[in-house]
Amino acid sequence: MTEPLAKWAKPTLDDARLARQWSAISKPKRAARPPLVFAFAAAMGVTAFATWQLTRAPHMPPVIVQAGVTELISSEAPSTLVLSDGSRITATPRSHLSIEPASGSTRIVLVSGGADFDIRHDPSRKFVVVARGVTVVDTGTRFHVEYTERDGDVRVTVLEGSVRVERAESAPSSLIAGDSWTSASAHAEPTAVTPPQIASADAAHVASPVQPDAFERFAAIAERDPNGAFDVFGESGYPRAITRATPKQLFELGDAARLSGHPVQAADAFDALRTKHPTDARAGLAAMQLARVREETLHDPAGAESALRDAIALAPDATLREDAEARRVGVLQAMNEREACIVARDAYLAKYPQGIHRSSVEKRCK
Amino acid sequence: MLAANTSTRSGAGPSDAALVVSARAGEDWAKEALFRRHARMANGLAFRLMGQDDDVDDLVQESFTHALASLHKLENPQAFSAWLGGIVVRTAYRLLRRRRLLARFGLRSTDPVDLEWVQSSGAPPDVMAALEEIYARIETLPPKLRVPLVLRRVEGMSLDEVAKLTSTSLATVKRRIREAEDTLGIHNEERRGR
Numbered sequence: 001m002t003e004p005l006a007k008w009a010k011p012t013l014d015d016a017r018l019a020r021q022w023s024a025i026s027k028p029k030r031a032a033r034p035p036l037v038f039a040f041a042a043a044m045g046v047t048a049f050a051t052w053q054l055t056r057a058p059h060m061p062p063v064i065v066q067a068g069v070t071e072l073i074s075s076e077a078p079s080t081l082v083l084s085d086g087s088r089i090t091a092t093p094r095s096h097l098s099i100e101p102a103s104g105s106t107r108i109v110l111v112s113g114g115a116d117f118d119i120r121h122d123p124s125r126k127f128v129v130v131a132r133g134v135t136v137v138d139t140g141t142r143f144h145v146e147y148t149e150r151d152g153d154v155r156v157t158v159l160e161g162s163v164r165v166e167r168a169e170s171a172p173s174s175l176i177a178g179d180s181w182t183s184a185s186a187h188a189e190p191t192a193v194t195p196p197q198i199a200s201a202d203a204a205h206v207a208s209p210v211q212p213d214a215f216e217r218f219a220a221i222a223e224r225d226p227n228g229a230f231d232v233f234g235e236s237g238y239p240r241a242i243t244r245a246t247p248k249q250l251f252e253l254g255d256a257a258r259l260s261g262h263p264v265q266a267a268d269a270f271d272a273l274r275t276k277h278p279t280d281a282r283a284g285l286a287a288m289q290l291a292r293v294r295e296e297t298l299h300d301p302a303g304a305e306s307a308l309r310d311a312i313a314l315a316p317d318a319t320l321r322e323d324a325e326a327r328r329v330g331v332l333q334a335m336n337e338r339e340a341c342i343v344a345r346d347a348y349l350a351k352y353p354q355g356i357h358r359s360s361v362e363k364r365c366k
Numbered sequence: 367m368l369a370a371n372t373s374t375r376s377g378a379g380p381s382d383a384a385l386v387v388s389a390r391a392g393e394d395w396a397k398e399a400l401f402r403r404h405a406r407m408a409n410g411l412a413f414r415l416m417g418q419d420d421d422v423d424d425l426v427q428e429s430f431t432h433a434l435a436s437l438h439k440l441e442n443p444q445a446f447s448a449w450l451g452g453i454v455v456r457t458a459y460r461l462l463r464r465r466r467l468l469a470r471f472g473l474r475s476t477d478p479v480d481l482e483w484v485q486s487s488g489a490p491p492d493v494m495a496a497l498e499e500i501y502a503r504i505e506t507l508p509p510k511l512r513v514p515l516v517l518r519r520v521e522g523m524s525l526d527e528v529a530k531l532t533s534t535s536l537a538t539v540k541r542r543i544r545e546a547e548d549t550l551g552i553h554n555e556e557r558r559g560r
Contacts, residue, residue, distance in 0.1 A: 003522075004520065004521055004522025005493060005496055005497055005500075005519065005520045005522070006410065006414055006520050006521050006522060008484075008487045008488070008489035008493050008494075008497065009410075009413065009414050009483070009484075009487065009497060009520060010409075010410050010413060010487075011409050011410065011412075011413040011419050011422050012419070013405075013406060013409055017423075018402070018405050020423070021401075021405065021423060021426055021427055021430075022398060022401050022402075022405075024423075024427045025401060025427050025430045025431050025434070026394070026397070026398070180392075223390075223438060224438060251387075255387070255390075255391060258391065259391065281384075282384075285380070285384055285387070285388065288388075289388075289391065292393075315380075320380050320384070323395050356395065356398065356399075357395075
């Protein structure tokens with residue numbers, strides 16, 4: 001008996017079970033399980049509260065808003081509010097929203113907590129949610145906006161359709177169904193940077209962006225601190241760093257710039273990798289990242305489409321290629337290139353009949 | 367030993383390192399690709415550590431959730447599979463301890479593992495006998511003895527690999543496996559041969 005016993009001890013696994021598991025994994029993380037004694041006490045509390053609620057107010061019908069400013073403040077249960085156009089806003093427990101309908105627009109200020117928005121899209125009417133300096137502009141969709149008081153982050157999750165997220169001093173981001181965005185990862189808070197002390201012309205030269213050990217310092221912190229990594233070179237030093245970087249460093253420069261909220265520098269680094277080192281193993285992935293930055297942050301669908309063609313050609317393997325082909329269908333739709341979109345869509349569906357993007361690709365180009 | 371099925375729906379996928387890099391950058395497709403690639407390995411390991419199917423989904427879900435949220439801590443992205451295996455093992459320890467605690471308070475039964483899956487595994491008779499020998503009374507072992515025993519005798523890992531995955535010394539692993547085998551009355555060829 002030389003083979004491990006494990007070969008004969010396996011659970012029954014099918015696609016449905018894997019799908020259930022992935023669904024549970026990809027949902028927002030639940031809170032840590034409390035110790036048993038607290039769980040028991042909590043259960044007793046919940047039972048008592050539920051009993052009190054049932055005897056007091058079994059069901060709160062949605063509030064209908066016609067005009068005027070309305071404050072929506074939920075207590076321990078979600079509260080739903082229906083606007084005159086049929087759009088529904090459901091505030092999560094302990095949330096506070098201010099709804100300001102006006103001619104041609106509806107503006108909602110999320111004061112605290114979070115809410116689900118199911119919006120009837122009307123091109124003549126703008127629907128905007130504002131949360132702590134972040135503006136979410138609906139373009140016909142269902143989405144969730146949440147403000148976390150503890151860490152000051154605003155999180156946007158799109159369930160259907162698409163939204164545009166705007167923030168002062170940042171390029172807007174477009175989100176589609178399944179995308180999430182947080183203010184923490186999208187934009188670093190400005191920090192005070194002490195300029196280097198320059199005592200002489202020689203010292204100034206030593207403090208230039210590409211010091212001999214700059215790439216070492218960059219690599220040491222790139223993964224855990226993209227903001228700090230970006231600051232090793234800074235905006236002015238990035239172009240020089242890109243010209244001197246190895247393919248591996250180019251990829252890391254691109255990632256650090258992207259994660260620290262510098263899409264232009266990220267695009268430059270990824271672009272240099274895909275054009276100067278097309279035979280490098282990372283070139284396909286770099287082209288894919290370039291496409292993503294151009295499409296979502298720089299709003300350059302034509303540039304994204306060009307990068308995606310490279311990603312498809314340079315992809316080292318099938319999964320990345322499949323993802324690039326699926327994304328290209330969406331980009332062509334955004335460019336209003338209907339015929340090319342249909343060709344790309346049909347090609348994807350024929351090539352990947354069981355592809356993981358099939359359901360979204362099928363809906364494109366219509 | 368923690369070999370993952372590297373095929374994907376559309377054929378061979380990117381390297382684990384490429385997927386980890388993309389997943390760290392927030393690419394959901396890369397996270398799902400990592401799950402699909404390593405789900406069978408994780409489910410198999412979870413099943414063998416728990417000895418039954420009931421807790422496998424919880425263990426796999428908790429392990430992947432933790433792994434995908436902690437990708438920034440993975441020093442070698444190409445070693446995702448072994449790293450995930452370590453997370454499954456640590457999560458299994460926790461679930462097994464919780465199970466024993468619940469059983470102690472009478473909130474969970476202490477029935478022996480249902481060995482029907484051994485009978486229906488299609489394994490040769492000597493393999494079935496070996497599996498039954500381990501799993502018939504495995505519920506009597508505390509997690510600190512049970513996990514190294516399963517990793518060594520069922521997964522077929524080397525003692526070094528078991529020590530690494532359980533974050534214990536080689537001497538401790540040897541002692542715990544010996545204690546587990548003695549408790550279960552398992553015949554050990556290696557020890558006899560010494």
